[in-house]
Amino acid sequence: MAPRPSPALTFDLAAKCPTTKARAATMHLPHGSVQLPMFMPVATQASLKGLTPKQLEETGCKLCLNNTYHLGLKPGQKTLDAVGGAHKLQSWPYNILTDSGGFQMVSLLKLAQVTEEGVRFLSPHDGSPMLLTPEHSISLQNSIGSDIMMQLDDVIATTSPDLARIKEAMYRSIRWLDRCIAAHQKPESQNLFCIIQGGLDLELRKECCKEMVARDTPGIAIGGLSGGEAKTEFCKVVDTCTSLFPTHKPRYVMGVGYPEDILVCVALGADMFDCVWPTRTARFGNAITDTGEHNLRHAKFADDFGPVDENCKCMICRLPSEGGLGITRAYIYHTAAKETVGAHLLSIHNVHYLLDMMRQVREAIIEGKYPGFLKAYYWRRYAGDKEKYPSWAVEALRGVGVDLMIDD
Amino acid sequence: MGIEGENHSQVSDDMFSILKSPSAGIGPRLGRLSIPGRHTIETPHYLGITSRGAIPHISQDTFARDAHIQGVYVPLEDFIERAPERVPPLYLYKAPDGASPLRRYIALPDQSLLVLGARRCPPVAAPAANSNTDQTVSVSTNVGFKLLHAQDYREAVEKLDADILVALGDIQYGRTLGSKRITKAVDRNIDWLQDHIAARNAQPSKSTRAKLFASLLPVSCDNQKYWVEYLADDAVKHISGLALYDSCTLADMPQQLRHLPVLGFTLPETPHEVLRQVGLGMDVTTIPFITYATDAGIALDFTFPSPESNDSNEVSPRALGVDMWPEVHATDLSPFKEGCQCYACTNHHRAFIQHLLAAKEMLGWVLIQIHNHHTMDLFFAAIRESIRNETFDRDVKEFARVYESQLPAKTGKGPRVRGYQFKSEGPGEPKKNTAPFQVRDKSSGEGNPLMNDANAQQLENQGFAEKTG
Numbered sequence: 001m002a003p004r005p006s007p008a009l010t011f012d013l014a015a016k017c018p019t020t021k022a023r024a025a026t027m028h029l030p031h032g033s034v035q036l037p038m039f040m041p042v043a044t045q046a047s048l049k050g051l052t053p054k055q056l057e058e059t060g061c062k063l064c065l066n067n068t069y070h071l072g073l074k075p076g077q078k079t080l081d082a083v084g085g086a087h088k089l090q091s092w093p094y095n096i097l098t099d100s101g102g103f104q105m106v107s108l109l110k111l112a113q114v115t116e117e118g119v120r121f122l123s124p125h126d127g128s129p130m131l132l133t134p135e136h137s138i139s140l141q142n143s144i145g146s147d148i149m150m151q152l153d154d155v156i157a158t159t160s161p162d163l164a165r166i167k168e169a170m171y172r173s174i175r176w177l178d179r180c181i182a183a184h185q186k187p188e189s190q191n192l193f194c195i196i197q198g199g200l201d202l203e204l205r206k207e208c209c210k211e212m213v214a215r216d217t218p219g220i221a222i223g224g225l226s227g228g229e230a231k232t233e234f235c236k237v238v239d240t241c242t243s244l245f246p247t248h249k250p251r252y253v254m255g256v257g258y259p260e261d262i263l264v265c266v267a268l269g270a271d272m273f274d275c276v277w278p279t280r281t282a283r284f285g286n287a288i289t290d291t292g293e294h295n296l297r298h299a300k301f302a303d304d305f306g307p308v309d310e311n312c313k314c315m316i317c318r319l320p321s322e323g324g325l326g327i328t329r330a331y332i333y334h335t336a337a338k339e340t341v342g343a344h345l346l347s348i349h350n351v352h353y354l355l356d357m358m359r360q361v362r363e364a365i366i367e368g369k370y371p372g373f374l375k376a377y378y379w380r381r382y383a384g385d386k387e388k389y390p391s392w393a394v395e396a397l398r399g400v401g402v403d404l405m406i407d408d
Numbered sequence: 409m410g411i412e413g414e415n416h417s418q419v420s421d422d423m424f425s426i427l428k429s430p431s432a433g434i435g436p437r438l439g440r441l442s443i444p445g446r447h448t449i450e451t452p453h454y455l456g457i458t459s460r461g462a463i464p465h466i467s468q469d470t471f472a473r474d475a476h477i478q479g480v481y482v483p484l485e486d487f488i489e490r491a492p493e494r495v496p497p498l499y500l501y502k503a504p505d506g507a508s509p510l511r512r513y514i515a516l517p518d519q520s521l522l523v524l525g526a527r528r529c530p531p532v533a534a535p536a537a538n539s540n541t542d543q544t545v546s547v548s549t550n551v552g553f554k555l556l557h558a559q560d561y562r563e564a565v566e567k568l569d570a571d572i573l574v575a576l577g578d579i580q581y582g583r584t585l586g587s588k589r590i591t592k593a594v595d596r597n598i599d600w601l602q603d604h605i606a607a608r609n610a611q612p613s614k615s616t617r618a619k620l621f622a623s624l625l626p627v628s629c630d631n632q633k634y635w636v637e638y639l640a641d642d643a644v645k646h647i648s649g650l651a652l653y654d655s656c657t658l659a660d661m662p663q664q665l666r667h668l669p670v671l672g673f674t675l676p677e678t679p680h681e682v683l684r685q686v687g688l689g690m691d692v693t694t695i696p697f698i699t700y701a702t703d704a705g706i707a708l709d710f711t712f713p714s715p716e717s718n719d720s721n722e723v724s725p726r727a728l729g730v731d732m733w734p735e736v737h738a739t740d741l742s743p744f745k746e747g748c749q750c751y752a753c754t755n756h757h758r759a760f761i762q763h764l765l766a767a768k769e770m771l772g773w774v775l776i777q778i779h780n781h782h783t784m785d786l787f788f789a790a791i792r793e794s795i796r797n798e799t800f801d802r803d804v805k806e807f808a809r810v811y812e813s814q815l816p817a818k819t820g821k822g823p824r825v826r827g828y829q830f831k832s833e834g835p836g837e838p839k840k841n842t843a844p845f846q847v848r849d850k851s852s853g854e855g856n857p858l859m860n861d862a863n864a865q866q867l868e869n870q871g872f873a874e875k876t877g
């Protein structure tokens with residue numbers, strides 16, 4: 001079935017991996033085109049941890065996240081309306097994706113409770129009972145003006161043993177999707193994505209896919225994967241869902257950001273990822289590299305005058321002769337946790353790392369070499385020690401025709 | 409040119425030229441500081457003050473691209489916490505292209521003037537009353553106070569290839585000096601400078617070599633007569649400038665030293681004080697209140713000698729800065745200052761900055777810091793113009809009439825305190841220079857992003873959610 005064209009999103013498939021389910025595409029959005037698969041950094045409160053929009057742009061980012069929950073509190077809807085939305089607020093000329101606010105409400109507020117009308121909570125300030133509905137969420141996201149908005153969904157942890165509750169949440173999320181679609185005021189300039197729920201129960205997930213795909217939103221997200229579940233189960237959910245999605249729509253796995261998880265999800269047919277991890281881990285002095293995370297606050301880096309990452313071409317790692325800053329690990333050690341610029345520098349590197357990894361992934365898919373890319377990446381990550389490869393990744397990739405244990 | 413030859417008269421000729429000096433007595437002057445490969449710095453001017461190698465909040469790429477700070481001051485004490493037990497990493501570092509190790513280590517652009525000294529600006533005063541000895545100076549590192557040997561200092565700084573070196577001085581911060589203490593300090597300063605010059609002269613000439621500035625004591629020249637005489641009679645051939653720690657030293661500076669550029673570590677607390685010191689002949693100064701204002705969320709807002717607009721609605725006297733915390737800015741799409749060409753003002757607006765401060769997002773301080781330094785760039789450009797036009801005295805009076813005497817009081821919370829420098833002060837030790845802000849709310853730290861400061865009605869008004877009971 002050919003999807004209805006969306007006024008605010010065009011999806012051009014560029015290539016499909018002949019072996020895995022990976023795809024390369026270009027997604028055209030109101031604030032410019034983006035290349036899929038992609039990683040989206042999270043600028044929670046309309047700023048990415050001390051980086052100027054110019055610095056963010058320089059990492060190659062053309063689509064970042066804002067959190068509706070945070071922007072709804074500060075600066076608030078009235079201000080957003082007065083300012084003219086989040087792009088104008090933060091002077092970001094590229095695309096913005098917002099979540100619904102529901103997930104953060106449930107995870108950050110102890111007393112939040114989900115009912116059919118919406119998320120109920122007590123105002124911590126004066127204890128008054130309050131309600132956040134799908135209509136509130138959409139109205140807020142309309143004020144934010146994000147290029148991609150997410151439906152309010154009924155999120156519960158996949159690790160919940162209560163299957164009845166998971167089932168209720170899945171069906172409620174479908175009903176809330178209908179309310180979100182009805183409430184959406186600006187479909188010509190903003191895209192509303194649905195969020196597949198259903199916990200780790202593949203039948204529930206399939207049912208949810210069937211219902212939501214029928215609603216024909218411009219893009220589709222897989223939600224409710226909290227990170228607490230077994231990775232094997234997680235992969236099965238992603239694999240099952242992408243098989244039921246139409247080819248010509250972007251697929252977003254929410255909250256996934258570790259390189260190895262992203263690489264497997266891409267092989268399973270997912271296109272979009274987001275995570276606060278690159279910037280959060282930078283604050284603790286961690287540099288993301290091909291060989292894993294290195295904590296540059298460790299004393300062994302005090303005299304290490306190599307770049308943060310030898311293979312990296314970000315502004316931080318490039319030498320002055322290559323137009324970069326030539327920052328050493330020793331200098332990060334010197335500033336980490338003592339001056340905020342230390343964290344800013346590492347954030348630039350970490351965000352660049354993930355964006356650049358996605359560029360390489362896309363290139364490999366287009367060249368038909370993604371299986372080889374996966375093998376090389378895991379080889380570097382574990383220094384050739386296949387014993388250390390995570391079994392969930394090996395298993396998931398075998399399911400799509402790539403055996404990490406066998407060299408080409 | 410080398411400095412080792414006795415035949416050379418004055419080493420500073422090629423670096424500093426005085427373009428305009430007062431016709432008689434003490435007064436403001438115009439000069440030019442030029443070091444090959446660096447920005448030519450027209451004086452009076454200021455240096456950005458670094459902490460651990462960076463201007464606070466401004467990462468090196470933003471410094472290079474979006475700030476226009478012409479030169480920086482770097483304190484060695486930021487880099488030597490593990491000395492002498494372990495060699496500081498900076499001393500081991502070799503720049504890949506043979507450039508100055510310090511410059512490359514902190515990723516300072518090639519064009520920026522690099523000035524290296526011993527202590528931070530402002531320094532944390534040592535807890536003990538007599539913390540310096542005949543061979544050592546007490547320095548503050550992030551593992552507490554340490555003793556820095558004069559010999560270690562001169563050997564280290566000579567290798568780091570800064571543009572200007574501030575020679576070690578026996579400077580007692582935050583204390584009034586008695587005459588005995590001054591005598592002792594003069595003896596030490598003479599010893600240390602003699603040794604430093606001798607060490608330089610013993611070395612083969614280097615093609616590029618840091619210009620050496622001697623440190624005067626924070627008292628009048630008359631009160632440190634022997635030191636000043638030594639400088640004027642003996643050392644003047646080997647030094648290129650003077651570092652000052654109190655502006656009173658400028659008032660009776662002898663003629664024999666007046667050709668030298670004067671670098672101030674005098675901790676001015678207001679633009680008025682900067683002007684007063686320029687009026688005494690200060691050439692290059694360091695201004696801690698720029699970062700104080702930034703941390704307080706205050707965007708500096710003054711023009712020398714007075715704002716261009718003649719808005720009759722303006723309250724008089726005008727504030728020297730705008731506190732960006734209040735909610736009045738929440739929907740204000742204007743820049744900090746109309747017409748300001750800084751990165752922050754040309755790309756962002758007050759509404760965003762107010763939001764960033766309220767949300768405790770680090771970018772807020774980054775943007776204010778860029779603007780505040782730009783404001784000082786313009787301030788000094790206007791000062792030079794005023795001296796050139798010979799309207800300086802009148803303009804200073806006009807500035808004093810138009811603007812408040814102090815910077816606005818701090819109302820908001822500052823950024824999370826990260827620098828060890830605030831903690832290593834001894835118990836009960838008063839700061840020499842308290843920040844020019846009265847702190848109303850001392851609590852700091854990153855705020856809970858949750859709705860702890862909004863009541864239900866506000867949330868409903870904001871459209872965030874609705875009240876149900």
Ligand SMILES: [Zn+2]
Nearest residue numbers: 312314317349
């Ligand atoms: Zn890098």
Ligand SMILES: [Zn+2]
Nearest residue numbers: 748750753779
């Ligand atoms: Zn400005």
